[in-house]
Amino acid sequence: MTACSALRPKKVLFIATRQIGDVLVTTPLISKARELWPDAEFHFLGYRGKLDMLNGNPDIARTIETSDRPSLKEYLSLFFKLFQRYDLAVVTQPSDRAYLYGLVAAHQRVGVLGGHPQGLTPQDKEKKSKSDRQNAWKKAISLHTVDVDYFAQHVITEKLRLLEVFYKNTQDLFDKPISVTPPTGEPITPSIAIQLHSPYVVIHPGPLTAYKRWPLSYWQTLLTWIVKHGFQVVLSASPAKQDLQLNQDILSLLDEETRQNVVDAAGLLTIPQAGTLIRGAHAYIGVDTSITHLAAACNTPTIALFGPTPPSNFGPWPNGFIGMQPYQLRARTQTVGNVTILQGPGECVPCRKAGCEDRASSKSECLDRLEPIQVIEAFQCAIMK
Template sequence: MRTAMTAYSTLKPKKVLFIATRQIGDVLVTTPLISKARELWPDAEFHFLGYRGKLEMLHGNPDIAEVIETSDRPGFGEYLSLFNRLFQRYDLAFVTQPSDRAYLYGLVAAFRRVGVLGGHPQGKDAQDQQKRSKSEKQNTWKKFICMHTVDIDYFQQHVITEKLRLLEVFFKNRAELFSKPITVTPPTGEPLTPVITNELKQPYVVVHPGPLTAYKRWPLAYWQELITWLVKQNFQVILSASPAKQDVQLNHDIISLLNEETKKKVVNAAGKLSIPQAGTLIRGAALYIGVDTSITHLAAACNTPTIALFGATPPTNFGPWPNGFIGEQPYQLRARTQTVGSVTILQGPGECVPCRKAGCLDKADSYSECLDLLKPKQVIEAIQKALPN
């Protein structure tokens, strides 16, 4: 093993492909890996493969020479075209997602591969053990085609550490990976549209209430109470959201609960910003408050004071990375309030927190009792600590 590790540490690939075929947040958390790989191979050419419409987090990234987009559900013709484009074009591929398709792309594209392996968390009952056994069998061929793999640990290993560990085979000393400040690279900002710029007034707070799935939502009445309190503290509130129908509707529902005086100091930016523009908006904010979603990771990457409301998701796995942190794990698994750098993570009460299930009913449209019990008072106290003046 030592001989192999030493041999790999002298490897100098000329062309490298990074593969992240999931959501925009999954693309953003690969940027520390990309930066570290650039330190290791300053002259290599880096390309990135991901889903169409999910790659804006790489806008202006100085390390990426080419971005390759594919559909999340390509047809045969698109598969054929992509395979022809990728075939043995790279010396090395980083497969940062455990899906079969991502590994097939890596197999087609590169002579050598390293990859992340999925798995089922260790459980005591027969069903958990059966799922774990199945995932281990599915991983057999992936291990066979890779020179190095890293197992996912949804509770104890941060996702950024997981990605960085893909590089450990190329270092003589693994400790070098985590001995310097680790930073997430946000997209280069773009100017805001006049519609938004003309309404902005300092100081303002960006509030992002819409997650990808319903079980990560915070109750409407809590947003109403929080926004009303912010306005009383003389903050303008910018309510951001993606163009998705459910997110636009959520913002509308929150605003409908506000009184007329409060509404005057709230700007609804739902669907009006690209990801690079969202970065520009967040950089100018006094504070960002959001749920467990990709824009919350963007806020932390922009070094804006960030308050993140977490329910089922373990912050030890997917908490927004506090830029400049040195080490492998910035967070505790369970803490009602924890602050590292400019990031504060709040969790609701309960011994089951975090469960990593899809809410209390374990389905996408479920409620999460831990978020229902995370009261606005807890958020307000965190704001007062983050912005003492």
Template sequence: MTNFSNFQPKKVLFIATRQIGDVLVTTPLISKARELWPNAQFDFLGYKGKLDMLKGNPDITEIIETSDRPGFAEYLLLFNRLFQRYDLAFVTQPSDRAYLYGLIAAFRRVGVLGGHPQGKDNKTEKQNAWKKFICMHTVNVDYFAQHVITEKLRLLESFYKNPSELFSKPIHVTPPIGEPLTPAITNQLKQPYVVIHPGPLTAYKRWPLTHWQYLITDLIKRGFQVVLSASPAKQDLELNQDILSLLTNEIREKVLDTAGSLSIPQAGSLLRGAALYIGVDTSITHLAAACNTPTITLFGATPPTNFGPWPNGFIGKQPYQLRARSQTVGKVTILQGPGECVPCRKAGCLDRADSNSECLDLLEPAQVVEAVEMILQR
């Protein structure tokens, strides 16, 4: 690996053209880059509607939004806005489009290279060849052994005289600044409360409805108010209603459903005041951990070693084991269901977005309650 420790860019572009959670996990990279280049201008390019995780980020000067499927006119405007305006681009996703944006925008690039989860093949190597050619330094994805935050931070390796320094100090995820909650919510909030976010982006990350019913009932009997969270997506709103329909009237009266009514910064404010957060593998779970809220997350097919919520302040490259029914690091507890196939990194048992995941179906609510008790004892 060539060393570029004397390189001092004046303008840097970070590119993350994926989901909300993918934007949040770039923030440790941005913070470490700021330590290296305190006087550089940092800009960020991502998809419209996916960049609220950066609200108020002290290191970002300008946020550039683009559609996930831009037309010709938008491409032309973006080209004119970006063309060779930057000294360096960080391409934090392996997509061809992200690399093309980096090629257009900057004189030099570093980037993440993708590949098949079970290993590289000839097709992948050919697809990655041009990306390697245009980059000063690249980092390979490892979906099982390398944490995604480590993956991003390693993009800085060639800019350090001693790359091990990257992981020798506490590593933090920077959440967005908070926004005030509406009076309609604050007037109903009661301390202590637990935030539950049951809706993932895809069905194979769902936990069964009756398990949520059991857990919510248990929490309320312990004296907590339960606050349900969800995105404005129709499937998430319906999921929350399905859960509520299973509760008795007495229990349901003590549940506050905020589904679809919170911005990401407002969700951060809600999480900062919570006694506990419980959710599945989704972006709000990463936000909860970033807000230093005690977090319990339910993992199925996804390897926690790759995308487990980062325990804020952790020192090192890997907080988690690949497989453990329960593991706690800092304020984050990860629970996994049974089975030698866990985690498989497939899209559920049928390997498609609408599949179930048996490992989550068999993750009993009693296991989650046990984790809650341990957190309360601490």
């Protein structure tokens, strides 16, 4: 038995200083760590307002919030709150800040290292070389590190591999069903709950960035078809201004009959309430965003519209999957468990760029060419299961 496999930490800090979805995908890692260390106390450090995905998680004793741009005063406060309080820090993002938090907080660390895929272009190789130099100090302070692979390695696998140093056989991490733990549900806002009738379908059209958007007219076609076939639609969105406006733009295109069968829940539900709503849905349809991962975790039939993002890296995990990789890199339609991932055509798909112009406001031709009929056919298959 190695020194690492013999480690029995009493207090462990998980660090995920990014978005809501990045917090959710750490839950299989947390569950597996609980199997390893049943008596340890687990804490979680993340950004303020991003930790709702851990609501009611039975393995987390305490969450610690920090702002994404801390002041000097907040840094000092966090330093004294964390300083050497933990036996192990599990750094689930490759940022310098996350590693510094881990260095301050714990005696030992394991962590994810950023990088670029090798063997593609001279520019990629140059970036990889620079990344390796930047990662040297992170490796030096860590018991074990795992390299990011944005095309071939799923993010759930990436996180679970942080524990491989504590196993004699790495395959033991992946030989049992792996599931994402959704937040404990909360009662739906009464103004929304009173409007619901079964069967209903939850649709979440708003991504974090414009290059993951599906065309407005396609949403119009899809919602009209769903309503005509006897389903109520619940249109979901975050409270962000652009998401609220997107839902209004979609609603403005609907005819009166369709509109009467659409409930606009935009900005009115917390993450735990959204989980309750999705659990009661006949199906869920959404773009590449955190709520789509939540839908998959709730075991609801989930249809995910993917553009530039490789599903082999960040496709919603099909709960109960056994193994390291549920998805192909490219397939117009692929279904694993309760999740169906749809991609548009093109040899460039997925490129992992910020749209065709590689900027946040860009369009993505692959999503423009992912036509409504493909989504409708996937929906029909999902509800027939």
